[in-house]
Amino acid sequence: MANSEKKQWDSSQLRKYDFSLEQIPRLHYKDPKIDELIKQNLPVLITDSNIVKPAIEKWTLEYLERNLGSAGHTVYVSRNHKFKFYDDKKILNKNNPKGVEFSPPTKRAEMKVFEFMKRLREWKRGEKRVYLQQILNSTVGPAIVEDYMNFDWRYVGEKKNKHNWGELTSNLLFIGMEGNVTPCHYDEQQNFFRPNPRCILFAPDQFENLYPHPVHHPHDRQSMVDFDRPDYTKFPKFKNVKGYETIVEPGDVLYIPIYWWHHVESLMRGGPTITVNFWYKAGPTSLEYPLRDHQKVSIMRNVEKMLLEVLQDPKEVGPLLRAMVLGRYN
Numbered sequence: 001m002a003n004s005e006k007k008q009w010d011s012s013q014l015r016k017y018d019f020s021l022e023q024i025p026r027l028h029y030k031d032p033k034i035d036e037l038i039k040q041n042l043p044v045l046i047t048d049s050n051i052v053k054p055a056i057e058k059w060t061l062e063y064l065e066r067n068l069g070s071a072g073h074t075v076y077v078s079r080n081h082k083f084k085f086y087d088d089k090k091i092l093n094k095n096n097p098k099g100v101e102f103s104p105p106t107k108r109a110e111m112k113v114f115e116f117m118k119r120l121r122e123w124k125r126g127e128k129r130v131y132l133q134q135i136l137n138s139t140v141g142p143a144i145v146e147d148y149m150n151f152d153w154r155y156v157g158e159k160k161n162k163h164n165w166g167e168l169t170s171n172l173l174f175i176g177m178e179g180n181v182t183p184c185h186y187d188e189q190q191n192f193f194r195p196n197p198r199c200i201l202f203a204p205d206q207f208e209n210l211y212p213h214p215v216h217h218p219h220d221r222q223s224m225v226d227f228d229r230p231d232y233t234k235f236p237k238f239k240n241v242k243g244y245e246t247i248v249e250p251g252d253v254l255y256i257p258i259y260w261w262h263h264v265e266s267l268m269r270g271g272p273t274i275t276v277n278f279w280y281k282a283g284p285t286s287l288e289y290p291l292r293d294h295q296k297v298s299i300m301r302n303v304e305k306m307l308l309e310v311l312q313d314p315k316e317v318g319p320l321l322r323a324m325v326l327g328r329y330n
């Protein structure tokens, strides 16, 4: 993440998608308008902050190779540029008979940091891509721990308290290759994210245009639409999708509100990217009316989970909901 020079890029380094995008507001970290946006669960790019300054200044690939420690690290391997996340616990296998038949799109490997860096350095176009996604925990070396302690915790703590978020669950370190993509998904956590250069965001009310996988599926929370080749027959509403984008400059931190969809990509021909996130649990939610869009997504998830639990067979969920709604609630 060391960004001594201002990273210049051009639009040929951005992957092309067939939807239009507006810009996400960029505000200086001292600007009080930031709190107004966070309060409304709206994204904002926070500039010139010191939130992860030590990482910005010191975390080069060489520094990380020397200091990430000797433990094995979680690395995903993909045959293409996409790293679509999946939850192992929902895959059908001998000790999960209720799981879903599923062939993972990426392989998860454990690699020592020098092994990962070697793969990064020697990668040739067309070869499998790698993406290190590692929780920052006690296994990392003392220098990294010290840098981590020197993040601007006062600033993030002040936001957490002001907007009564839950506890910080984790900080993940991502080391990705140029052109890597994390496809569109939402998380159930608040996120301060020092991202890869390009983030595309969609509000929770875009649920119907983004067709998330069913809740019991390993790709729960991920969009079923392949942005590179959208299937408008299966997903007709995708053509109505309305999104925002930001290209992150050095020193920026993006606030990704809970339940907001995000697609994250490293610039093509932009070299490897080093990013860090801060995931916070949701705070206590009181149901005020009118309900917020993200609260309706949470309600839909709970209805889906309850129906799956009580009907047992996922194939019965559609017919029951259609019987309940068609001609009566539509």
Ligand SMILES: O=C(O)C(=O)C[C@H](CCCc1ccccc1)C(=O)O
Residues within 6 Å of the ligand: 085, 133, 174, 181, 182, 185, 187, 191, 193, 195, 196, 262, 264, 275, 277
């Ligand atoms: O910070 C976030 O929320 C991101 O989406 C960052 C994203 C990788 C996330 C991978 C992942 C997705 C779902 C569950 C666990 C891990 C990136 O930077 O490529």
Ligand SMILES: [Zn+2]
Residues within 6 Å of the ligand: 185, 186, 187, 262
């Ligand atoms: Zn995410």
